[in-house]
Amino acid sequence: xxxxxxxxxxxxxxxxxxxxxxxxxxxxxxxxxxxxxxxxxxxxxxxxxxxxxxxxxxxxxxxxxxxxxxxxxxxxxxxxxxxxxxxxxxxxxxxxxxxxxxxxxxxxxxxxxxxxxxxxxxxxxxxxxxxxxxxxxxxxxxxxxxxxxxxxxxxxxxxxxxxxxxxxxxxxxxxxxxxxxxxxxxxxxxxxxxxxxxxxxxxxxxxxxxxxxxxxxxxxxxxxxxxxxxxxxxxxxxxxxxxxxxxxxxxxxxxxxxxxxxxxxxxxxxxxxxxxxxxxxxxxxxxxxxxxxxxxxxxxxxxxxxx
Amino acid sequence: xxxxxxxxxxxxxxxxxxxxxxxxxxxxxxxxxxxxxxxxxxxxxxxxxxxxxxxxxxxxxxxxxxxxxxxxxxxxxxxxxxxxxxxxxxxxxxxxxxxxxxxxxxxxxxxxxxxxxxxxxxxxxxxxxxxxxxxxxxxxxxxxxxxxxxxxxxxxxxxxxxxxxxxxxxxxxxxxxxxxxxxxxxxxxxxxxxxxxxxxxxxxxxxxxxxxxxxxxxxxxxxxxxxxxxxxxxxxxxxxxxxxxxxxxxxxxxxxxxxxxxxxxxxxxxxxxxxxxxxxxxxxxxxxxxxxxxxxxxxxxxxxxxxxxxxxxxxxxxxxxxxxxxxxxxxxxxxxxxxxxxxxxxxxxxxxxxxxxxxxxxxxxxxxxxxxxxxxxxxxxxxxxxxxxxxxxxxxxxxxxxxxxxxxxxxxxxxxxxxxxxxxxxxxxxxxxxxxxxxxxxxxxxxxxxxxxxxxxxxxxxxxxxxxxxxxxxxxxxxxxxxxxxxxxxxxxxxxxxxxxxxxxxxxxxxx
Numbered sequence: 048x049x050x051x052x053x054x055x056x057x058x059x060x061x062x063x064x065x066x067x068x069x070x071x072x073x074x075x076x077x078x079x080x081x082x083x084x085x086x087x088x089x090x091x092x093x094x095x096x097x098x099x100x101x102x103x104x105x106x107x108x109x110x111x112x113x114x115x116x117x118x119x120x121x122x123x124x125x126x127x128x129x130x131x132x133x134x135x136x137x138x139x140x141x142x143x144x145x146x147x148x149x150x151x152x153x154x155x156x157x158x159x160x161x162x163x164x165x166x167x168x169x170x171x172x173x174x175x176x177x178x179x180x181x182x183x184x185x186x187x188x189x190x191x192x193x194x195x196x197x198x199x200x201x202x203x204x205x206x207x208x209x210x211x212x213x214x215x216x217x218x219x220x221x222x223x224x225x226x227x228x229x230x231x232x233x234x235x236x237x238x239x240x241x242x243x244x245x246x247x248x249x250x251x252x253x254x255x256x257x258x259x260x261x262x263x264x265x266x267x268x269x270x271x272x273x274x275x276x277x278x279x280x281x282x283x284x285x286x287x288x289x290x291x292x293x294x295x296x297x298x299x300x301x302x303x304x305x306x307x308x309x310x311x312x313x314x315x316x317x318x319x320x321x322x323x324x325x326x327x328x329x330x331x332x333x334x335x336x337x338x339x340x341x342x343x344x345x346x347x348x349x350x351x352x353x354x
Numbered sequence: 355x356x357x358x359x360x361x362x363x364x365x366x367x368x369x370x371x372x373x374x375x376x377x378x379x380x381x382x383x384x385x386x387x388x389x390x391x392x393x394x395x396x397x398x399x400x401x402x403x404x405x406x407x408x409x410x411x412x413x414x415x416x417x418x419x420x421x422x423x424x425x426x427x428x429x430x431x432x433x434x435x436x437x438x439x440x441x442x443x444x445x446x447x448x449x450x451x452x453x454x455x456x457x458x459x460x461x462x463x464x465x466x467x468x469x470x471x472x473x474x475x476x477x478x479x480x481x482x483x484x485x486x487x488x489x490x491x492x493x494x495x496x497x498x499x500x501x502x503x504x505x506x507x508x509x510x511x512x513x514x515x516x517x518x519x520x521x522x523x524x525x526x527x528x529x530x531x532x533x534x535x536x537x538x539x540x541x542x543x544x545x546x547x548x549x550x551x552x553x554x555x556x557x558x559x560x561x562x563x564x565x566x567x568x569x570x571x572x573x574x575x576x577x578x579x580x581x582x583x584x585x586x587x588x589x590x591x592x593x594x595x596x597x598x599x600x601x602x603x604x605x606x607x608x609x610x611x612x613x614x615x616x617x618x619x620x621x622x623x624x625x626x627x628x629x630x631x632x633x634x635x636x637x638x639x640x641x642x643x644x645x646x647x648x649x650x651x652x653x654x655x656x657x658x659x660x661x662x663x664x665x666x667x668x669x670x671x672x673x674x675x676x677x678x679x680x681x682x683x684x685x686x687x688x689x690x691x692x693x694x695x696x697x698x699x700x701x702x703x704x705x706x707x708x709x710x711x712x713x714x715x716x717x718x719x720x721x722x723x724x725x726x727x728x729x730x731x732x733x734x735x736x737x738x739x740x741x742x743x744x745x746x747x748x749x750x751x752x753x754x755x756x757x758x759x760x761x762x763x764x765x766x767x768x769x770x771x772x773x774x775x776x777x778x779x780x781x782x783x784x785x786x787x788x789x790x791x792x793x794x795x796x797x798x799x800x801x802x803x804x805x806x807x808x809x810x811x812x813x814x815x816x817x818x819x820x821x822x823x824x825x826x827x828x829x830x831x832x833x834x835x836x837x838x839x840x841x842x843x844x845x846x847x848x849x850x851x852x853x854x855x856x857x858x859x860x861x862x863x864x865x866x
Contacts, residue, residue, distance in 0.1 A: 070770070070833070071605060071606055071797070073798065074605075074606065074609050074797040074798055075605065075609075076609070106832070106833070274605075275605035275608075276603070276605065276608065339816065339817055342817075
């Protein structure tokens with residue numbers, strides 16, 4: 048339950064080989080960072096980056112955002128060393144590139160369990176965020192979305208996807224529509240979050256705003272980012288409108304009344320309020336809280352009737 | 355040795371004067387009158403226009419042991435001070451004190467003249483190599499660093515007597531009327547030169563744009579000017595823009611700016627009539643941009659923008675966000691272009707801007723100022739003069755003046771610079787006392803001074819990350835490690851004068 052409400056509007060890539068960027072992770076306003084050991088790090092620096100990321104994570108005690116590490120693809124020879132180096136520093140999870148089929152996720156899941164046993168931490172601590180970034184990945188994503196309890200979502204990767212289709216990526220993104228929609232279906236049916244691809248032109252904030260509005264409409268919960276300057280735009284787009292907040296507050300009030308009366312369904316302004324409506328209202332209020340738009344405590348027991 | 359109220363050790367005398375230790379920002383008030391200078395008489399037909407600088411220096415009666423001044427409106431593009439010193443040397447004069455409004459890296463050309471004894475000291479702060487060499491003991495040349503308001507005060511009280519002021523005049527007529535608005539070396543406001551024109555014993559206007567008399571508009575009037583000299587060039591006005599005048603793109607700087615804007619928003623000062631000052635640095639401009647957005651959105655009509663003026667403030671004036679700009683110094687060419695065109699872009703003297711000993715300076719009316727720092731200590735004292743290596747590298751500018759005047763003084767600074775923690779137990783040099791600082795904004799949190807409890811509670815209520823300043827210091831040092839302290843000798847090479855003329859700190863020679 049916790050996972051589906053965790054805000055993941057902005058997942059910022061930070062190159063694992065740049066101390067000056069890593070040092071600033073605590074101050075970025077993104078909901079999560081994805082420290083990159085894959086594409087951003089040239090072959091000759093893989094070792095050094097692993098050590099650097101491990102040292103950084105060990106000193107970053109007061110974690111104020113989710114930390115994922117993008118390891119190298121399971122198709123390479125490097126991913127095991129990546130895990131060996133960084134898992135002892137306890138990131139929240141792993142971003143898995145090239146998750147073309149459920150088998151990749153299942154394999155990683157098994158390895159993560161072994162690490163958790165060895166480190167003596169709770170099984171399931173390390174989450175997985177697989178990248179759906181090839182035609183094959185898109186075709187298989189419905190099964191991939193159900194391949195592990197560790198999944199917090201699926202992340203669509205348009206750069207590699209368009210390359211695999213041998214097409215150009217456009218700023219308006221018509222060529223991505225079908226794939227994005229399928230990724231959202233896969234996620235929603237599995238109860239996990241859909242995370243959209245990066246937008247690489249860091250100077251074009253208007254196009255980023257437009258794309259973010261589009262993917263929000265499609266059902267994505269957030270977006271991967273390549274530059275901290277993009278965070279603000281994405282958060283602005285995801286900020287709930289005042290009328291949405293007002294309605295959500297009415298829903299919560301109504302359902303709390305319902306719980307007191309011992310029922311899970313109640314009518315509000317002539318419309319039925321049940322679990323899916325409450326779920327959407329809670330999501331809006333959590334987002335509003337993150338934006339500082341409201342200041343309230345959401346008592347989950349009252350809202351859901353259980354923890 | 356004497357100790358001032360901040361516990362800083364000072365010499366009893368320096369550069370031939372008794373040192374008066376700093377006590378507090380607001381109570382010191384001297385008794386006395388404005389300084390005077392000799393009367394003049396100019397009859398019809400008397401000529402002011404001389405053939406060159408040499409003739410003007412001779413006519414002014416400048417002698418060895420005297421004091422001269424220039425203004426720094428051309429900033430790092432200024433050619434005049436170097437030109438004047440060369441002529442002074444050619445005339446065989448020695449032991450000249452310089453009381454300019456500031457000295458910039460371009461004036462490193464003066465170093466051989468310091469070594470030669472032409473220049474014996476600076477009655478003003480310096481930027482760049484001269485200060486560094488003095489700090490290392492490589493130049494023997496006392497420096498008294500003054501704030502912009504403090505410099506105006508020192509001329510007006512007569513603590514500093516300028517024997518000859520050389521005023522670079524981008525437009526000037528043959529009878530001495532001048533402005534900075536037009537001409538090949540246009541620099542906009544001549545704010546720092548006003549006091550010189552009024553109080554120097556002799557005033558020489560130097561121009562590269564001589565126009566027929568009378569020139570209008572008049573910034574500094576013919577009635578104050580003794581001689582006029584034409585030169586080929588006053589310098590390179592493109593180098594007026596010597597600091598960053600673009601909004602920062604650095605995520606750390608932008609984070610600091612966002613927090614600073616949130617502090618302003620929470621302060622309750624951002625309402626109709628809001629008055630505001632920022633510098634020209636990338637973070638300051640990013641704050642200005644945020645303030646501009648908040649003012650537009652809430653349809654707030656501010657009263658005035660103040661201090662050094664940038665193109666961003668000009669845009670805010672032209673968008674109707676401020677009624678007026680009070681401009682002591684133009685920071686970029688867009689501001690220069692505006693001051694000659696916009697009636698509400700008002701030129702202001704350093705005296706009006708920031709002198710504590712007049713009937714009320716403009717800084718007293720400021721709601722909010724954004725200022726920088728090279729270091730900050732846990733008592734909110736701020737250093738802008740020396741770097742963490744102990745070298746005297748920067749002039750104070752209007753820092754202490756605006757901090758003392760404004761209702762809300764915000765220091766914006768990264769918590770880490772390179773590998774240095776910026777919040778320290780004690781600063782290398784105190785420029786501006788912590789009592790006049792309200793809030794420190796870093797990328798990792800905001801420290802609020804104890805006298806601002808109400809603001810602190812409001813920031814906490816708004817979930818803006820308020821941190822104890824000791825906690826910020828500890829966090830910085832956790833990342834960088836404790837830096838080894840810089841070691842100094844006992845030799846005092848410069849004094850940092852507070853705006854009221856008392857001495858807030860001394861700069862000592864670095865042990866190397």
